[in-house]
Structure formats: structure tokens, C-alpha cells
Amino acid sequence: MYHFIVNPSAGTGRGYHIWKRLERQLENDSQEYRVFFTEQQGDAVQIAKALTADKDEAKILIVVGGEGTYNEVLNGISFKGMITLGYVPAGFRNALSNGFQSYWKVNRQSRRILHPKYYNLTDYGVLTCGGDEIFNRRFAGRCGIGLDAAICHNLLCCSARPQMCRFHMEKALNFFLGLKQLMLAKPVKGYIVFDGVKKVEFSHIYFITFKIGKEKAKKKKGQEHTETDGGKMMVYVASCSKKRKMIPMLKDLTMGVRRRERGIRIFECSEASIHLGRPLAVHVDGESCMCQQDMEIRCIPKKIRMIGS
Secondary structure (H helix, E strand, O other): EEEEEEEEOOOOOHHHHHHHHHHHHHHHHOOOOOEEEOOOHHHHHHHHHOOOOOOOOOOOEEEEEEEHHHHHHHHHHHOOOEEEEEEEEOOOOOOOOOOOOOOHHHHHHHHHHHHHOOEEEEEEEEEOOOOOOOOEEOOOOOEEEEHHHEEEEEEEEOOOOOHHHHHOOHHHHHHHHHHHHHHHHHOEEEEEEEEEEEEEEHHHEEEEEEEEOOOEOOOOOOOEEEEEEOOOOEEEEHHHHHOOHHHHHHHHHHHOOOOOOOEEEEEOOOEEEEEEEEEEEEOOEEEEEEEEEEEEEEEEEEEEEOOOO
16 A cells, blocks of 8 residues: 655646545546545654554555655654655755656656656765754765755745745755855854764864765766765865855755856765854754754665656
């Protein structure tokens, strides 16, 4: 049986319309299913927790919503029994890790979910922070500290977001919010310890971004792209002494421009510990984790069984 967790308000109502079309396809195929609708933040966590409480029964959970909805489901799942996940992107963007592909045609979405060609074992990350009150938060795509997270925090409470997204101006909105946050930002000193052995210090940190997934690397001409092994995170650290030099990096961060900008250092690791001179904003998959100063991030390899394309 399929268990659908649907955020009908995702993408200013796009989640509801996608679900209704999926529902018709389910009825046509005579598939057995149950559907659970979220009404407010945190509902998807409780639904996923209740559905996966029984460790003896295999479950198939399909998320219809944005990356925030998927993040809630991931944090609510109890990995006691066999859990299979599917994801139908319905939000404003699809910034999750590789393997979560966005298909605009719902009939293609339904074929992928109801008649999967294969399954993928994918990684997820865990953020641990909180000082005296330690808490853990899972994430499927990326975790950001500093300017990256400040933009996400600002975006969550931006009243112009629905209107801008209706006109497909999400990237422009992200960039202008990024410029605003860059003007307010003050770089901080800190260091990162990679895999418990390599310590790297920075003097002017603007943001640190962790990405779960596989970094594509170009081969020689005529050959296809290759990918790194699973179980690793890509770490992007923006450290620059002059704020104006951050603008090209900001374009890469908010608009997805694929360029290796000067001032961004890239690392690869399985786990990392961060200590900053003062607290900065933190996010996981675009969801706020308030401001933190000390944190640990680690990658859990090959844990999520995902319906492939």
C-alpha cells in the first residue's frame, strides 16, 4: 500500500493540484493507497512518525510537497523496518541532493512512483548542535551556516515570495534577498575539523554550505561526467576579506551559476566539526535551525531507499 503525505499549500497550491492528478491516476490503476494532508508546520513529522512506528511492517511513503515537507518526513521517520520513500517535488524549487529529480509532467511523476524501474540507496546528513540543549536534525540535500542560512530565513518570512514565484522569478528574489543580507553580514573567524583529523582555520567566513550528494567531475573531452562515491559531503566555504568580492559568490549561491569563484574553498568529508567566533544563522534543506556557534555535521551513507526514475 502507498502512503501519501501531501502538503496541499506547497508552491502556492501546486501541491494540491499535483495530488489531484496523481489521485486520478491511482484510481485508474486501481492502486491501494492512503493519503494524509498537512495543515501546518510539523504535521509531516508526526504523520511519518506514526506511519513508521511498527518495525515489522514494510512501508512505502510518498511525499508530495516542497523540500521543507520532505525534510519533515525525513526527521519523522523511524528506521526500524523496511521504509521506501518517493518524492514528488511540488514546491518553488528542488534544491535537494542528486537523485531527487524534478519532473513537471504529473503523468511522468505517476509512472515513476507507481511503476519504478529501480530503487536507489541514498545518503542523508545529520546536524548536531544546540549547546546545553543538544538536538539533532536530519537533512537530505544541504545544510548552510551564515549568509546561506540568512537568505533562507529571510525567504521563509518574505511576503513577496508567492507572487515572485508565480512569475518564475525565484532566482531574482533569492539574489536580491542575498544582496540585502550581504550588506548586513559581518564575517566571522572560525575553524572546521574534517573527519576528526584535518583542522582548517578561516579569518573571514561569510558562509559554509554542506551538500549531501555526488560532486560531478568532468573528464576529458568526449567522456561522460563521473561522480564521487557515496558517504561523502561536499563542503563549500566562502572566506573573503573584502565584501564586494562576495557578489560573484552570491550569484553562484542564489542563482545556481556553476563557476568556481575565487574565495570559495571546496572540501570533501564524511563528518565535520565547526566552531565559530559568534553564532550565525543555520538552516537544513531551507528550514531554520536558528543561530548556532558550535555544531557537528555527519553523513549517514546508503540509508534511504528511494524510488528511482
